[in-house]
Amino acid sequence: MKKERSLAGRLLQYGALTLFVHLAACSDGAPPPPPPTDTAQVVEDAEPAADTKLVVAFGDSLYAGYNLDQGKGLAPVLEKALKAQGVKARVVNAGVSGDTTAAGLARLGFTLDGLARRPDLMLVGLGGNDMLRGLSPKETRANLDAILAEAKKRGIPVLLTGMMASPNMGPDYAAAFDPIYPELAKTYGATLYPFMLDGVIGKRALLLPDGVHPNDEGVTVIVGKLTPLVAGALKP
Numbered sequence: 001m002k003k004e005r006s007l008a009g010r011l012l013q014y015g016a017l018t019l020f021v022h023l024a025a026c027s028d029g030a031p032p033p034p035p036p037t038d039t040a041q042v043v044e045d046a047e048p049a050a051d052t053k054l055v056v057a058f059g060d061s062l063y064a065g066y067n068l069d070q071g072k073g074l075a076p077v078l079e080k081a082l083k084a085q086g087v088k089a090r091v092v093n094a095g096v097s098g099d100t101t102a103a104g105l106a107r108l109g110f111t112l113d114g115l116a117r118r119p120d121l122m123l124v125g126l127g128g129n130d131m132l133r134g135l136s137p138k139e140t141r142a143n144l145d146a147i148l149a150e151a152k153k154r155g156i157p158v159l160l161t162g163m164m165a166s167p168n169m170g171p172d173y174a175a176a177f178d179p180i181y182p183e184l185a186k187t188y189g190a191t192l193y194p195f196m197l198d199g200v201i202g203k204r205a206l207l208l209p210d211g212v213h214p215n216d217e218g219v220t221v222i223v224g225k226l227t228p229l230v231a232g233a234l235k236p
Contacts (some may be wrong), residue, residue, distance in 0.1 A: 047116035053089040054117060054232050055079075056176060058104065058147075059125030059161070062196055065097030066213045077219050081227040086236060092119075100135065101126045101143035108147055114155065121233050122151055123226075125196055127180065132170065137176035148188040158190040159233050161226070163197075174218040191233045193226055 049053050055074045057063045065073020075093035080090045094111050104126045112119070124147060126234070130140040140200050144160075151158050162181030165174040186190035197214070200206045206218035214222060 005130050020212065021230065029100075029168035048090045051088055055089050055091045055119040055121045055123065055230065055234070056094050056115060056119045057091055057123045057125070058094045058111060060099040060104070060129055061213060062128065062161075063123070063125050064093065064097045064162060065095070065219075065223065066097050067208055068216060068219070072219060074219055074223065077223045078226065078230065081223050082231060082234075085227065085231055086171065087231050089120075089230075089234065097124075098129060099126060100129045100133070100225045101140050101147070102130075105143045105146050109148055112150075112156075118140065118154060119156050121159060122156050123159045123161060123230070124148070124151075124190075125163075127163045128196070129176075131163060131173075131177060134169070134173075137173065137180060138212070141180045141184070144184055145187075148184055148190060152188055157233060158188065159192045159193065160185050160190045161228075161231060163198040164195050191229055193229055195205070196222065198222075199225060 053080075057138070059079070063074050065075070071077075072201075073093060074095070076093040076102045079089060079091040082091070093114065096107070104124075112122075124144070127140050127144065130137075146160055148160070160181055163177075167174075168176070181194065181195075182192060184190070188233040200214050203218075204211070205216055206221055208215050
């Protein structure tokens with residue numbers, strides 16, 4: 001029960017923080033947000049060696065390394081963690097801060113076509129910005145469905161990192177939004193990591209001052225949970 005109350009408290013804090021972000025973004029008097037400083041860093045140099053797996057991390061600011069020093073974001077930290085487990089893999093950062101599922105879908109083909117070869121795995125982490133903006137879960141589902149369908153068409157296995165609606169969005173929104181990830185993962189046979197911020201949200205020591213994005217330590221926690229799933233998905 002203590003653990004459940006702790007989780008509930010973290011989710012309530014998550015809701016309060018995301019409500020603040022949402023209200024600030026939607027306020028008529030609020031200045032427009034600055035353009036994202038993180039862009040998709042799809043590398044187009046030499047093709048990885050035949051014995052090296054190619055992984056593309058396709059998502060939003062949680063993938064892009066928002067406000068983190070170079071080498072501290074999800075992709076490079078995950079690559080190092082895989083190497084430490086004896087998995088030869090190159091993880092390409094294809095995260096763009098501020099991306100919605102619609103924006104991700106619009107750049108998907110360009111991103112995949114710019115890679116040295118077909119990835120052995122694609123991590124997909126989008127939908128958080130849809131939720132923050134109160135966009136229709138039906139549209140979020142349709143866009144993610146299209147992304148996973150394109151990956152399947154290209155023969156690319158997917159690891160889907162899910163998001164949860166913050167409590168301030170209300171129970172009806174959560175009932176429509178939260179099932180998107182497990183249901184699409186089941187439909188497409190994708191590996192599922194249910195909540196991208198699991199173990200991090202609500203813990204100030206693991207977050208940037210905005211209370212939502214992970215800092216260096218937070219990324220390490222997320223990668224620690226993701227690495228076994230990624231390694232398993234890369235096995236023949």
